[in-house]
Amino acid sequence: MTRSLASIDLNSDLGEGAGTDAELMPLISSANIACGAHAGDDSTMRETVALARRYGVAIGAHPGYPERANFGRLPMTMTSDELSEEVARQIRALQRVDPDLKIAHVKAHGALYNQAERDNAVAKAIVTGVRKALPPPSEAAMFAPPKSAMVEAALAVGLRVVREGFVDRAYESDGTLRSRRLPGALHTDPQIAAKQALSFVREGGVRAHDGTFLDLTVDTLCLHGDTPGAPAIAAAVRAALDRAGVKVRAAVIWR
Template sequence: MARFKIDLNADLGEGYPFDAELMQLISSANIACGGHAGDEASMRSTVRLARVYGVRVGAHPSYPDRAHFGRRTLDIPSAELQASLSEQIGALQALCVEEGVALQYVKPHGMLYNDAARNPALADVIINATRAISPDLAIMALAGSRMVARCHERGIAVIEEAFVDRAYRDDGSLVPRSEPGAVLDNDHAAVAQALRLATAGEVVTRSGKVLKLPATSLCLHGDTPHAVDFARGLYSQMEVL
């Protein structure tokens, strides 16, 4: 398992063919648990990989929207969403118990993650769904967001996360994927952003503003053809910190 001064995480179990390689380059795995991707077989195989490499396991629940990979907002009743999230988290927890692995945190996926970052009521739905499974689970959320503040208010352990390959707005939110430049397509720029986050706790926004981000975990994406090559390059740079 990779060990650095800052946690590296990736979203896995989503049907991409890079999980085994990426698992060796990260310290936390966010495992899809049925809302946007994933099923019993994929969850079990990903948990087993995490066990082999000593990687921390987190649940990666989503709006129940497999058709759009969880990347659109769903206007559904809070009780219905909470029940779906608890079902997703609980399914992964049950497999973790069977495999002798501890489930340690919950990281919402996609649009649910972004919506909760600015909507305390939605953050409460995620917190309630998480607590329904275990009061000991932490929540991974966008660094500096309202979701983080709500977790603190409710006494929930929170892991503040930043993204190595996403562009930021001045308010600390991510540039929507629908806008040009939302994903950094230059590996050198993404590595530079990761190193600045890890060493200085700051990021340069799309407008050029230097923004402080108290992140304790950095996310790298595993859903692109060059994901492993990028992860290896980042790994080699992070090793020297």
Template sequence: MHIDLNCDLGEGALHDAELMPLITSANIACGAHAGNLETMTRTLELARLHGTAVGAHPGYPDPENFGRKELRLSAYEIGEEVAGQIFILRELAGLQQMELHHIKPHGALYNQAARDPVIAAAIAGAVYKTNPALALYGLADSELITAGKARGLATAREIFADRRYRPDGSLVPRSQPDALIEDPAEACAQTLRLIRSGIADTVCLHGDGPHAVEFALALRQALSDAGIEIKRFTP
């Protein structure tokens, strides 16, 4: 058994250099919710150094709210926004002789796409238009995974190590006090349970938490102890 370990990077946190060698896929902020050309370039360089797969992490153009507030954009506008952000990172990656591996929406856009088939289809369409060989990362058993499959994209079903879930499989909103898991042991136990349930291709560990490196090390050890290999997602 194997699993991909991904992390959201290039968002202004202080742990990117320490986290990069511990993960297999990096989701790089594309300058909308966070980041800029300099941070994108620096994160790509780190990924190339450690052989980490790179993907675009497009979000709503709302840095004041870190892309975690739902914006009232049409499906067309969302598609154009996502495609534009992918294009920017793709061009920067090309300058370093690197190719994008996947796309994973960020924040409010990710959560909306998980439940709204129209938004999910707009994102899947933007990914397909940019490069149909790109994998689409989305919440396991969500509308985004369904839309990606409908477009013929490779899809990676994502679970979260450090977020709590509602009974319906959606994430507990960050506005609620129990949304985040702060105990590494609890995060590892949840991750192993979800992997063993057969719903996961990739595990997300957020890179902006104060204990992100500690969580990553604990998670890698727990996966190793369970006989689960950590390797990048391949369809």
């Protein structure tokens, strides 16, 4: 499918201790801020919120499994009630660092994000937690993989959905992200990441690791703050989008 988007959101997972936040923030339009579970604490949340405000970047919560040893990238066994309460707790933790903060979006982290792509129960627990912390009239959106259980769960509780693609990760032919344990999972070459970004906005999808074309309509592109060379990747992606005439703007803009 060939198309061309006039604008796209560019987001990054920040406040995770990668040391790249100050370089990435001027280049992105949405920040997903770790809420003190898989990474971060009150101090880093406060600093990252302030940095986002300085550059006019939309602020989102980035809840994950509460285990730091594996950076939230391994699943935990939790009941649906436990998980929804944990998600709500983390969002509220971000809210507490700044009483004036309006959270624009929520994006799950690591294993939680990956599980919610296919697991209806996990996806439902996440959005239940989001609604506990951000009830109507909040207009916060849910960042989610296209064609995922998370999309359906979010829509079912009245959350706006922002479909997400990744510029620094490889995909499998079924549309899931290639496991970080496998070779070729990360795109650390800035030009490869930029090419993938342009594929999303121009072609409506990307090539999987095996060459299969994946039809993936997205509203936001993610690059991870802890990917090696993240600032150079972000700069290359922004430059490529600028050359293509694609405006980088937040997916959720408060009026």
